[in-house]
Amino acid sequence: MESIDWSLINWSRAQFALTAMYHWIFVPLTLGITFIIAFMESIYVKTQDPKWKEITKFWMGVFGVNFAIGVATGIILEFEFGTNWSNYSWFVGDIFGAPLAIEGIMAFFMESTFIAIMFFGWNKVSQKVHLLSTWLVAIGSNLSALWILVANGWMQNPIGMHFNPDTMRNEMDNFWEVLLNPVAANKFVHTLVSSYIVAAVFVAGISAWYLLKNKNVILAKRSIIIASVFGLAASLATFLTGDESARVVAKYQPMKLAAMEGLYDGQQSAPLIALGLFGERDPQQPNKENFALEIEIPNALSYLAFLDPDAFVPGIRDLVHGNKKQNIPSYEERIALGKKSIDGLAAYKKAKKAGDEVAAAKNLKIFEDNFEHFGYGYYFGKDPHLLVPNVKMSFYSFHTMVILGTHFLILFILLVYFMYKNKLPKMRWLLWIAVWTIPLAYVATEAGWVVAEVGRQPWVIQDLMPNLVAVSKIDTYSVQITFFLFLVVFTILLIADIKIILHKIKKGNKH
Amino acid sequence: MFEQLSYLQLQQYWWAIISLLGALLVFLLFVQGGQTLIYSIGKTDDERKIIINILGRKWEFTFTTLVTFGGAFFASFPLFYSTSFGGAYWVWMAILFAFIIQAVSYEYRTKVGNFLGAKTYEIFLYINGLLGSILLGTAVSTFFTGSQFSVNKMNIVDFENTGSSIISAWQTPFHGLEALWTLENLAFLQNITLGLAVFFLARTLALQYFIKSIDHQELVNRSKQKLKINAAIFLVFFLFWFIRLLLLKGFAVNPETKEVFLETNKYLHNYLEMPVVLILLLIGLIGVLWGLYRSLFASSENGIWFTGIGTVLTVLTLFFVAGYNNTAFYPSTFNLQDSLTIENASSSKFTLIAMSYVSLMVPFVLAYIVYAWRKMDASKISQEEVNADGHAY
Known part of the structure; x- marks a missing residue:
């Protein structure tokens, strides 16, 4: 390769x-x-x-x-x-x-x-x-x-699928x-x-x-x-489903969640970073993004991700280097197993071509046993940090989306309230906010896709x-x-x- | 019910669906043909407005059929999708750009603030009509003349030895454009001829469509006038291409060993060995000619019906002889054994069965399209109607 x-x-x-x-x-x-x-x-x-x-x-x-x-x-x-x-x-x-x-x-x-x-x-x-x-x-x-x-x-x-060798x-x-x-x-x-x-x-x-x-x-x-x-x-429904998607991401794409929150070291009772700004990197830890400024909500990330305020949320380091205590294999291990799976499949194909059924069956088993790591094998001999998404982009787009989502919810509550009170045409400040919210809606929706696609x-x-x-x-x-x-x-x-x-x-x- | 079919039967069923979509697409290219006639038929702004509006109510069908053709091809024959699109990059990109600029042109042409001016959008429509039809025709011709690509599925796991993990590789740096100048077996001649035949067919069908649906005597007269020359050129190109096709060496597959080999007169043999396809072809050709005769010499408005249905049937049989009867539908002239057949390029049996159930929706979709089309075309389109329509293009 x-x-x-x-x-x-x-x-x-x-x-x-x-x-x-x-x-x-x-x-x-x-x-x-x-x-x-x-x-x-x-x-x-x-x-x-x-x-x-x-x-x-x-x-x-x-x-x-x-x-x-x-x-x-x-x-x-x-x-x-x-x-x-x-x-x-x-x-x-x-x-x-x-x-x-x-x-x-x-x-x-x-x-x-x-x-x-x-x-x-x-x-x-x-x-x-x-x-x-x-x-x-x-x-x-x-x-x-x-x-x-x-x-x-x-x-x-x-x-809903399997690999057909x-x-x-x-x-x-x-x-x-x-x-x-x-x-x-x-x-x-x-x-x-x-x-x-x-x-x-x-x-x-x-x-x-x-x-x-x-x-x-x-x-x-x-x-x-x-x-x-x-x-x-729509705003209420977006919040409900957004909340749900945090758990979906935590379950299926833990690295994406870690990147979205800029969480390098996993922790029990993890706080949610409501607002944050990244600063300089520490030369001792070149793979870690540091916050220069952060406002935390205690336990909120653990709760959001696992509905348990004390749950352990794995960070980027836990996923890359593994965490024995939490039973998380490292990317290095997964890369080795993935390579085994890829090589097993190659050997299976060659044995099959040569008519060697015994070798074919043996290698097929190696391939299948390690299939869940298959994709990692393509990083054999490479820096496992290549498997980490862009943390800054994930974090900022995620937070932009959530902050703007909150803004839309408040805006619509106010619009409906003043409409109900029959006072809306007089609320010129609110009307101006509604006008200037149009571009923000586009920013929020694009940011949502950036989180989803950069984060993975x-x-x-x-x-x-x-x-x-x-x-x-x-x-x-x-x-x-x-x-x-x-x-x-x-x-x-x-x-x-x-x-x-x-x-x-x-x-x-x-x- | 589809579970009872064999894998090969499912592959044949899906090839029939792809063929049908391809045939409908060629017919619907009348929109593209019409876009190249806006200025030669319409002499005043008002006249051009009628033509653009009459085409503007149909362009989405062509566009959607193209997208569905792509999607259905992807789902049923993914190896074709990856090999052809990823390999003949420049041909497909050119086709796509031609369709991108079409999609906005109707809606934006007359709008205030459209930034580029009406004329630019008309040029976009012309480019779409010209490139869309010629390049699609050229691309389809390579189903019979072949392309230079290799396929090696082992690359996915054996990249350390093969040097690449990508299975399909195009062997020329021109990524598909070489179809226009490949000298081997005079492939370029065949490819360009079909491109031009499709272009003039699209114009021919457009003129017949104008005759049928425009309530404006001068436009109809001019369409009749133009029809003669366009139909004649179409027939010359098409017959040249088709007769050569029957004489060509085709890409046959040995049903036992699956080995691909060249067979003289393969496509002629396919017609003769599949009599139903031959009959469809004859009905199709007669339909096309009869429709042209009706429009040109019998002053009939309904020529489009015969020419249109004839076009669909004829193109259908072309796809059939490309894929059925042990034929490689997307041949590789770089390595014959890498050629794609409906057997080696298809999706799994499971997916074909699942998608076959989805295909049961097609008659329903066709039914509502026919309903909408009939409602919208119930009366001819006149100057008054276009001028009175608040949403006119």
């Missing part, structure tokens, strides 16, 4: 990160605003108040602009698994391909078929069919998220286990409800701006009610396949060229998207 091309791996990662993060600018709004629009149209159909139809159409127009660029940035992600992660596509394609295909068959067609009726069918189908189409667009886009998150959840907790790949043996994967289930709900926050903040923020400017007042008042109630419910590095499939074995065999310069092409094209399209939406907002619902 002397010929690892780190620059190829890093550029491939950069390209995937770039395209995924661009795509994710547009997805959460689509996931949430489609439901907001469907609520609005439902009220229109029920009340027959033409004002509601106007409001529905206004938000639909904004959604259309966002949707187009979401589609544009999305197509590449599916194909990038093949173009840039071809070894991954072979190694687990038997499992991973299925949700992507189901997404296409089940969700994309629903979305794209009914979106045509939603935009162009006002006079071509009955009111009820139109309303149904609008709901199906919302359901279709959310279903598409389901399958993508099932696929992503499986990468973080690969279950004869085909040299992992094969599915339980579809329901893949679908009902606890990591995927938690991820799905958390991602969805937090996306609804983005949409709710977006609609509430723009409505607040109208109220401040005394423009489109009816549209703004009605929209902000729906958005705030929806946003409050270097695993493309947890414990099974690190990124260095997953890439395609292409030249680094090819990836560099496409990276910059994506950067330029997506940035130009993003500028166009923002400018069009700002124009639409300025114009309001005047035709």
